[in-house]
Amino acid sequence: xxxxxxxxxxxAQVTAELYSSYLYVSMSAWLQAEGHQGAAHWMSLQARExxxxxxxxxxxxxxxxxxxRLGPIxxxxxxxxxxxxxxxxxxxxxxxxxxxIDSLMTLAKSESDHASEIFLQWFxxxxxxxxxxxxxxAQKYKLAAGQGAGLFMIDQELAARTLTVLVKDALTGVPxxxx
Ligand code: FEO
Numbered sequence: 001x002x003x004x005x006x007x008x009x010x011x012a013q014v015t016a017e018l019y020s021s022y023l024y025v026s027m028s029a030w031l032q033a034e035g036h037q038g039a040a041h042w043m044s045l046q047a048r049e050x051x052x053x054x055x056x057x058x059x060x061x062x063x064x065x066x067x068x069r070l071g072p073i074x075x076x077x078x079x080x081x082x083x084x085x086x087x088x089x090x091x092x093x094x095x096x097x098x099x100x101i102d103s104l105m106t107l108a109k110s111e112s113d114h115a116s117e118i119f120l121q122w123f124x125x126x127x128x129x130x131x132x133x134x135x136x137x138a139q140k141y142k143l144a145a146g147q148g149a150g151l152f153m154i155d156q157e158l159a160a161r162t163l164t165v166l167v168k169d170a171l172t173g174v175p176x177x178x179x
Pocket of ligand 1: 017020050053094097130
């Protein structure tokens with residue numbers, strides 16, 4: 001049986017993952033409006049990936065007999081100075097999410113909640129990738145230094161992203177698919 005404290009903390013993470021998606025939808029919209037079509041596509045898939053993180057937590061809470069309690073989601077920013085700033089802020093955001101996951105892991109360990117610990121292990125690994133992806137793209141934008149040819153190449157690269165969904169969709173029962 002999952003503890004009340006852990007259920008509350010996992011529910012807070014559901015809300016945090018929803019905010020991540022909300023933030024990346026806003027970033028995608030700004031990138032699209034500014035002509036960074038490939039980056040907008042990349043960020044749109046990132047927003048969708050966050051929804052699958054939500055579903056993973058959602059499924060886990062219900063599977064352990066906990067209840068879902070959704071919290072309010074604040075409005076994300078809507079304007080950035082450049083694509084570089086977008087990815088720098090996405091990277092900073094992912095670092096914050098990593099800290100949240102680390103806190104959940106610390107709680108799971110303190111409660112000897114082995115199921116939660118094993119579940120959270122996936123997110124610990126995932127966060128390394130999330131940080132690395134946004135950092136690598138920010139570094140590329142920095143190297144391009146706002147020059148047209150470099151920006152175009154980065155945008156082409158980001159346009160090629162695909163997303164493989166590896167979790168069962170709790171709401172629709174849709175099996176794993178590539179989107
Ligand atoms: Fe859900 Fe981007 O971490």
